[in-house]
Amino acid sequence: MAQHPRFCSLLVRDENGFESWRRTRLNIDQHVIVFNNRLDRSGKFIDGTETQGRSFNEGDDDEVAVNQYVADLSVSSPLSTDKPLWELHLLTAHKCAVFRIHHALGDGISLMSILMASCRKASDENALPMMLPEKTRESKGEKRKGMFWFLGALWEFSKIAWFTLVFVMEFILRGFLVSDRKTVISGGDGVELWPRKMVTATFLLEDMKEVKKAIPNATINDVLFGVVSSGLSRYLDHRSPNAMDEGRRMTGVAMVNLRSKPGLQEISKLMKDNSEARWGNRFGVILLPVFYDKAGNDPLKYLKRAKTMVDRKKSSLEAYFSYRIGDLLMTLLGSKYACLLNYRLLCNTTFTISNLMGPLEEITLAGNPISSIKVTTSSLPQAITMHMLSYAGRAEMQILVAKDIIPDPEILAKCFEDALLEMKMAAIAGQ
Template sequence: MAKKIEEGELVELNSPFSRVYACPETDYVMNCAIGLKHSIDLDALKAAISSSLMIRHPRFHSLLVTDHRGRHHWKNVPLNIDDHLVIRHHHPTAAEDDEKAINAYLSDLAMSPMSKDKPLWELQVLVGLKCVILRVHHSVGDGLSVMTMLTACFGQKRVNGFVDHQPKKQKHFWEKGVWSMMKTIWLSLVFGARLGARNLWVKDEETAISGGDAVDLWPRKLVTIKFKLEDMQSIKKAIPKATANDVLLGLISCGLSRYLNAQSPKGLRDGMQITAIVPVNLRQDSKSQLMSDDQEISPLGKENYASAWTNKIGLILFPIYYSEGDVHPLQHVRRAKKIMDQKKQTFEAQISEKLLSLITSCLGAKVGSWICGRTLSNTTLIISNIMGPQEEISIAGNPVTFIRLNLSSMPQAITLHMVSYAGRADLQVMVAKDIIHDPEFLANCFENSFLEMKKSVMSSSEVQVRKKYY
């Protein structure tokens, strides 16, 4: 099942996004914060990491090297785990609780690059905050890879060290009838053309949440919003065939409209478009599935062991329409569902990946990195939703209380990353604090939208119960 990588052997980067992320212009790092229930035993933690599947994976003991033609490769090297452990005896200030202290640390970490002189990962241990932060360079893998690895290493439902899961069989688009085929082809052409235009010259109009020049170098601030998955499920059931991702996109759309109404109502037009980049998982047969659209994560080990940890993603453009009036949040969810239903019928995500692959193969990774950077700069925000372990996991016998993920600074003023874990979902709201001065208010706009959805669904449920029994 696994190909053994010999010491010193060179392995080519097997994903266009991996090659792009290896460039200095798109030098992104994933920061995965893992909260622990009890105080951290450093020796036990080190022993658990040293014996885990993560350490045995070739990507975690490979250097990123460049050959004489400027192409990037992985080079297998001996691993010294002590080089990757960073111990911080960090404690909250008098004005902070543990969560604010962790978010402040992650905000600073978002501006910190990763050394290329060793394999591209490290584990920072915040002893006083009972938190560990797994940092993995984005050229190594994507967020779904990180969550799969955590489940495979520390979860309970494993088969031979891998996640026990059989993916759902999906119909191919040519099996859905002539009309469906024609619609898929037409929408793919339309959305593909829009994606190409966005790569080159089409840009969002300026608003109070737009980024500026070199915004990826500006200081960040991070706020966490917590949801219960059962609440998201109840909202999802209120709208036929909606998904949890539709609920997330709907509450973000509603929250942003409310924030803009409060901050800068002048100069905004009802229906004005704000564009979000949404990463899409391409590991399964589903065409336009958000990173995990109500399905379980793909098993580490279904592909070759050396290549399973990679960036198997595409990108889609999700339009968010500003609402001048007080539109009910469920209307935003219905609109998000309608848009995503169209996106799921297309090959927009596959087109983005194939286009980037063609560009990097013909013109080099630097040009691909420039194109990727242009796409991000021409949009306003990025949204991801990743399904983490759905049962509680533990590291060295210490139960994990939360799992959160965010990226290093992007060319946008807002990045939103949600991870679900053991019945809860945490949304990380990362902002450029010189543009969005009050991220707590922005977070409140999202929270209030969600609470309004929940209240509306509960009220309608009570009406249905009364009709049934009276």
């Protein structure tokens, strides 16, 4: 991080208000913040004398305390522009490191790639972590030839054109005019400043792989979106079973990596200006609708519906359009108007979701074994954001909520976990 130009630069504005990066000398003491006291379950530091004679259930208390610390950090003081826009908080009593990094420095792929370049395999201190992207589709055999190939290509082109037109129009309307109908989990303008609470939903990758076998050509992302659809319906049944209309739509904003090579990248390639991988924010967004549905006899219906919708999104250029329109606004009008478009889109939708693939096996950072890696974002006007990251056979989803709107996120996390287990049982029963 200390060698990367973006992590050693100040964000400055000239007399006309134009922003640019200016290299500066890095003072590590300004960025590394060490806390030796323990946190209580509300995320507040405990004085050393108060911990004497007290017993802690370290596994549970550590996760709850650190989650609340990060949740409070997300709505407390912003990163200072007097120094490069990143901090490292070391919570020594909890054996935890919290990287606080402004999104202007890079997207999830960039930041996770630089973190992995700093880590090594636990089994080999000289080897970098191994991260392989999931194969999105199985081979379909030899290409069709002649007239059949032409008709197939024409059909694929027609689908791309149609779905792109439909979804791009929807994206534009969502950005300026159309908003989700209000539910008990809806956010809105100003909610980004409300107090937050964070919990973790934990899944086994083996369970998700077992579920995706139930539907041909399904992916882990399909399973994740199916779990979210089922979990949100379960939670709304819990909060307001008589106030919700069947089929009520809640729209999610999902991030899509637009680099030509999927998954995490080699840092040497990311830092080259002419590389297609390129450092920075290289992602588009797609809108994923979730429909409130009463519990039924087929848990896999959520996966089937999710796969159908995600496949249609993959057949469109919505993600590329969203990136290009944001890039165009940034170039012509500046960051203020590009941010305004993003803000309006988030105000008109219900939640944000993302999924990153992490290391396949256990790793170390500076010789310290890592038991868990979690990621989240802040300053969004939605009442709920969900970010999942897989690590060594387990996937953990950080759920950050506005606690005045969603006071019981633990129940929401349990709804997601139960949804996956129910899908797994249905998938096994159907084999």
